[in-house]
Amino acid sequence: MCLGRTVIAPRLEIDLDAIAHNARTLVDLLAPKGIRVTGVSKAALGSPGVASAMLRGGVTGLGESRVENLARLRTAGIVALLTLIRSPMMSQVDRVVRDADVSLNTEALVLDALSATAVRWRTTHAVILMVELGDLREGVAAEDVVDLARTVGQRPGLTLAGLGTNLACQNGITPDQHKMDELSRLVEQVEAACGVDLSIVSGGNSANLDWAMATRDVGRINELRLGESILLGTEALHRRVIDGLRTDAFTLVAEVIEAREKPVQPWGVGAQSAFGERSRRTGVGTVRQAILALGRQDVDTGGLTPPNGITILGASSDHLVVDAGDHAVSVGDEVAFQLDYGALTTAMTSPSAVKVERSAAPVNARPPPGSGVDVA
Structure with missing residues (x-):
């Protein structure tokens, strides 16, 4: 985080x-x-x-x-x-x-x-x-x-x-x-x-x-x-990490816009959410709930992996709700997520997610000599 x-x-x-x-x-x-x-x-x-x-x-x-x-x-x-x-x-x-x-x-x-x-x-x-x-x-x-x-x-x-x-x-x-x-x-x-x-x-x-x-x-x-x-850094059949490959090439960072202690369970007469779903929350008591300025309009939220100790509770178009666990999360803080392939493709196509590339090497590159394929 x-x-x-x-x-x-x-x-x-x-x-x-x-x-x-x-x-x-x-x-x-x-x-x-x-x-x-x-x-x-x-x-x-x-x-x-x-x-x-x-x-x-x-x-x-x-x-x-x-x-x-x-x-x-x-x-x-x-x-x-x-x-x-x-x-x-x-x-x-x-x-x-x-x-x-x-x-x-x-x-x-x-x-x-x-x-x-x-x-x-x-x-x-x-x-x-x-x-x-x-x-x-x-x-x-x-x-x-x-x-x-x-x-x-x-x-x-x-x-x-x-x-x-x-x-x-x-x-x-x-x-x-x-x-x-x-x-x-x-x-x-x-x-x-x-x-x-x-x-x-x-x-x-x-x-x-x-x-x-x-x-x-x-x-x-x-x-x-x-x-x-x-x-x-993963193979595409079982999504196992391939030995020697890095899995940190892409990180999605979102900002906390609300952080409050809230009940685990919603209350009132239940119906469908904005995405046709019903609440599946389990447990009792309260959680340290945080809302991030990120939603399904930005990314396939089902493909996000939060930091250890943080659990995704749900998402709507523009809000991602998490249980912050023992993390002392405050408004204005950021939370970083890893992405699977589906989440990556949607985040890349989202105009709301700013893309920030970094490299210690020059970004301009040509293929190595002799690597071309003759197709003529």
């Missing part, structure tokens, strides 16, 4: 050195396996500072799910291979070709639009076809991927850079050896059918780390798209 007063709260404090450390640790762990890392900065809303920290840590490129964030990185002068990791919207194909070097795709109509745009701009856009392996989010059926891959090379302005898959994000399906072997087999089939060498085989995200570190055979997998593990 931080005591004292500041003029900026709530604020999200971002330790860029912690992010660079996590990126470097993961890059070094995966390099002996022949797997490179694309740093996914989408949870940080395309922050150039966060992106630069990832590059400083040795990632070979950056992934973003929104083309607006890619444009932000371009405008900031970030020099890296930029990949759009969400299927492009038809309404944004011009911006995709302009700001993304590579995009993940599943739809023939979108490929047609990307091709026409690339031809009009006299450029080449690289494509990774995503394969459905069971998590039921994006992806072409395995039996259809060869046919779609054949058509990519027939579209002017496009080049087939590789295949990829996404697991665990939608339905929690584990990226295990069987799934990765299946992706490797599909790569071999596409290369044989299309007469190409695929330079990118993107096996997945931070949920793949348990598999990647345990397997003796990565097959054709040579890239992972890592966001949560770099930003929060």
